[in-house]
Amino acid sequence: xxxxxxxxxxxxxxxxxxxxxAIGFVLPSFVIIAGVFALPLVLLLGVSIVDANGLTxxxxxxxxxxxxYLGVVWNSLRLGLLTTLIAFLISxxxxxxxxxxxxxxxxxxxxxxFLPLAASVIVKAFAWTILLRSxxxxxxxxxxxxxxxxxxxxxxxxxxLIVGAVNIFLPFMILPIYAIVAQLDSRYAxxxxxxxxxxxxxxxxxxxxxxLPGIVAGVALVFSLSVSAYVVPTLLIxxxxxxxxxxxxxxxxxxxxxxxxxxxxxxxxAIAIAVVTLSARLxxxxx
Amino acid sequence: MARAAIAFCWVMAxxxxxxxxxxxxxxxxxSFSPTPVFDLPLTGASTRWYGKIGxxxxxWPSLLLSLQxxxxxxxxxxISGTLAAIAIxxxxxxGADIFATALVSPLMMPGLVLGIALLQxxxxxxxxxxxxxxxxxxxxxxxxxxxxxxIAGLSRFDFTLIEAARTLGCTYPGSVLRVMVPAxxxxxxxxxxxxxxxxxxxxxxxIFLADVRTKTLPIRMLQYIEEAPDPTLAALSTxxxxxxxxxxxxxxxxxxxxxxxxxxx
Numbered sequence: 001x002x003x004x005x006x007x008x009x010x011x012x013x014x015x016x017x018x019x020x021x022a023i024g025f026v027l028p029s030f031v032i033i034a035g036v037f038a039l040p041l042v043l044l045l046g047v048s049i050v051d052a053n054g055l056t057x058x059x060x061x062x063x064x065x066x067x068x069y070l071g072v073v074w075n076s077l078r079l080g081l082l083t084t085l086i087a088f089l090i091s092x093x094x095x096x097x098x099x100x101x102x103x104x105x106x107x108x109x110x111x112x113x114f115l116p117l118a119a120s121v122i123v124k125a126f127a128w129t130i131l132l133r134s135x136x137x138x139x140x141x142x143x144x145x146x147x148x149x150x151x152x153x154x155x156x157x158x159x160x161l162i163v164g165a166v167n168i169f170l171p172f173m174i175l176p177i178y179a180i181v182a183q184l185d186s187r188y189a190x191x192x193x194x195x196x197x198x199x200x201x202x203x204x205x206x207x208x209x210x211x212l213p214g215i216v217a218g219v220a221l222v223f224s225l226s227v228s229a230y231v232v233p234t235l236l237i238x239x240x241x242x243x244x245x246x247x248x249x250x251x252x253x254x255x256x257x258x259x260x261x262x263x264x265x266x267x268x269x270a271i272a273i274a275v276v277t278l279s280a281r282l283x284x285x286x287x
Numbered sequence: 288m289a290r291a292a293i294a295f296c297w298v299m300a301x302x303x304x305x306x307x308x309x310x311x312x313x314x315x316x317x318s319f320s321p322t323p324v325f326d327l328p329l330t331g332a333s334t335r336w337y338g339k340i341g342x343x344x345x346x347w348p349s350l351l352l353s354l355q356x357x358x359x360x361x362x363x364x365x366i367s368g369t370l371a372a373i374a375i376x377x378x379x380x381x382g383a384d385i386f387a388t389a390l391v392s393p394l395m396m397p398g399l400v401l402g403i404a405l406l407q408x409x410x411x412x413x414x415x416x417x418x419x420x421x422x423x424x425x426x427x428x429x430x431x432x433x434x435x436x437x438i439a440g441l442s443r444f445d446f447t448l449i450e451a452a453r454t455l456g457c458t459y460p461g462s463v464l465r466v467m468v469p470a471x472x473x474x475x476x477x478x479x480x481x482x483x484x485x486x487x488x489x490x491x492x493x494i495f496l497a498d499v500r501t502k503t504l505p506i507r508m509l510q511y512i513e514e515a516p517d518p519t520l521a522a523l524s525t526x527x528x529x530x531x532x533x534x535x536x537x538x539x540x541x542x543x544x545x546x547x548x549x550x551x552x
Contacts, residue, residue: 018379025374026386028367029430033389036427037401040408044400047407090303097293097300111535112304118531119311120488122508123524126516127310130317130325137313170307199289220395228397230491235512245399245491252403252495262407265400276395 041269048262059263069247073267076243080227083165084173087222088215090166091174095214098174099182117171125235128164129155132236161237165226172225173218180214213283220279224272244268311528318521325518336522343519345507352418353504357486360425361433364482365475368433376441390434393427398491401427406495417501424492429482436481440474473542480538484531 048059063069098109116124131137132154139151154160188210192202226232230245242250244264251261321331340346371390375383393401405424414420444467452462490505497506511520 015379018377019381022374022377022380025370026380029371029390029434030386032367032426032430033393036405036408036423037393038389040404041396041400043408043411044404090299090306093292093296094300094303097296100293100296101300109300109304112308114535115528115532116307116311118484118535119528120505120508120524122488122490122505122512123314123527124310126508126512126520126524127313127317129512129516130521131310131313133325136325167306167310170303174303199292224395224397228399230399231509235509245397248399248403249494252406258403258407261403265397265403268397269400272395272397272400276392 044262044269045266047258048266051259059260060267062260063263063267072242072247073244075241076227076245076268077271079161079165079229079233079241079243080223082162083169083226084219084223086162086166087170087173088219091170091177091218092211092215095174095177095181098178099184113171113174116168117175121168121231122235124168125164125232128160128167129235132160132163156237156240158237158241161233161241164236165229165232168232169222169225169229172221176217176221177211177214180211184210216279216283220275224275227271227275228268314521314524314528317518318525320518320521323517325521336518337526339519340523340526343507343511343523345502346523348500349502349504349507352421352501353487356418356421356425356503357483359422360429360486361479361482364426364429364433365479368430368478369437369471369475372434372437372441375438376444377446387434387438390438391431394431394435398428398489402492402495405492409496417496417498420496421493421501421503424496425486425489428489428492429486432482432485433478436474436478437471440471440478444470476538476542480534 049055049057051058064073098106101109133139134151134153134155136154138154139148142148143151184207188206189202192206193199197205228245229243230249233241233243233246244267248261248264248268251257251264317325318336319332319334320336321333368390371386374380375387380386402424405420405427409415409420409423414423448466448470449459449462452466453459457465488505489503490509493503494506497503502510508520508523
């Protein structure tokens with residue numbers, strides 16, 4: 001009897017061949033990630049520290065050493081921090097209600113999360129420019145209710161920027177939190193109550209630690225998205241509030257200063273990497 | 288006290304739902320505005336803006352370009368990403384964990400930074416044809432969505448089922464087609480939808496690779512908004528939204544939306 005007569009799966013392939021096949025399978029993705037992602041990022045770092053005369057830190061000195069550009073970096077961080085904080089304060093309690101919802105109500109609530117998520121950022125930012133105009137709905141409503149007498153300027157203010165950013169990035173906060181809260185075993189809270197813990201203690205010592213992975217994931221996502229947002233500040237506040245993202249676009253598309261734009265890009269990248277690393281460490285900690 | 292806390296949670300959830308849906312309703316309402324300014328609440332209704340979408344400057348080439356790039360990059364990413372996910376899930380790959388992290392890492396990177404990095408990189412090697420650079424760049428935008436979804440989907444797939452089918456007389460391609468493809472179809476669909484939308488919507492990467500004649504739809508739309516916003520733009524946005532609603536509705540029928548929220552396991 002020859003080997004060929006045996007059913008193929010019973011002939012165990014050698015470890016080497018399986019490994020070779022696995023490498024062949026990942027090769028196309030590896031080429032994409034290495035060639036169109038990792039290499040260009042390394043090159044960007046290079047562009048930021050090299051000029052016609054050789055190595056230089058001039059771009060970083062300009063970015064982190066002049067008050068104007070320090071303000072730009074702070075604007076980015078401020079946008080990220082405010083958006084993340086407000087999105088968290090809204091999302092956290094809402095996630096608990098969402099986890100209790102059943103049937104059609106749950107479907108409707110989930111749809112309100114997914115629909116905006118799938119709609120273009122440009123479309124949503126455009127909607128906020130309509131909503132917040134001085135003759136827009138928000139002003140008209142406030143005047144009709146007698147809260148204000150004359151329309152207040154809302155578009156192109158920091159309020160408009162934050163409202164729009166929270167609105168656009170909110171789903172990225174509530175979805176990871178909801179995913180954890182929905183799996184929360186209610187018996188932990190009951191056990192804590194049985195053992196005499198007050199609702200407040202139960203929340204702080206039991207619920208909050210258990211939902212921490214969702215919070216960390218949501219905070220990291222929303223912060224890294226909002227700190228580098230470009231469309232939202234461009235449409236809702238404009239030139240008045242320069243951020244790292246708008247400075248990068250300006251350096252490349254208008255001023256033709258690739259070295260400086262690259263430095264701003266590297267700083268933004270460093271912020272993103274710091275957030276990812278920190279959140280990975282936080283969610284790996286026991287408790 | 289617990290009761291008050293629950294009521295508070297519900298108030299926040301309802302408020303959040305209204306807040307999230309508000310801009311979409313406003314866009315839809317504004318698209319039927321009878322006047323060129325967005326007079327809300329509406330005093331009448333007009334569908335004339337829908338007829339004007341096709342006459343927006345450069346609309347058709349941009350729509351075609353965005354569709355081509357989104358469909359092609361999604362197709363290529365679905366193939367290469369699924370193959371990579373299979374290799375990672377089977378555990379025969381040295382350094383699989385690191386590679387899995389690397390595959391999804393572009394998701395956490397600021398899009399604008401990726402955009403300028405690619406602009407520099409493509410320039411350095413003399414690769415400057417806008418259509419081709421857009422396609423290659425969008426592979427990095429779509430691949431992470433495919434990799435993330437397929438790695439998660441495959442982690443629940445039992446590869447011994449393929450061996451079982453082969454022992455029962457199936458050919459190797461036959462057993463993959465009959466056992467693995469049906470089990471992974473939901474993940475495949477979700478991965479495809481997410482990566483298509485990610486590419487179709489992308490602005491921060493495309494803006495650095497486009498030129499005057501090659502502009503994707505999001506670039507064109509931002510340009511319209513900055514130049515002369517009128518209800519035509521709201522009409523266009525409404526149609527895109529409607530397309531998304533249909534896509535989501537169909538995928539909800541097929542696989543269930545709660546699955547996309549990551550609550551199924």
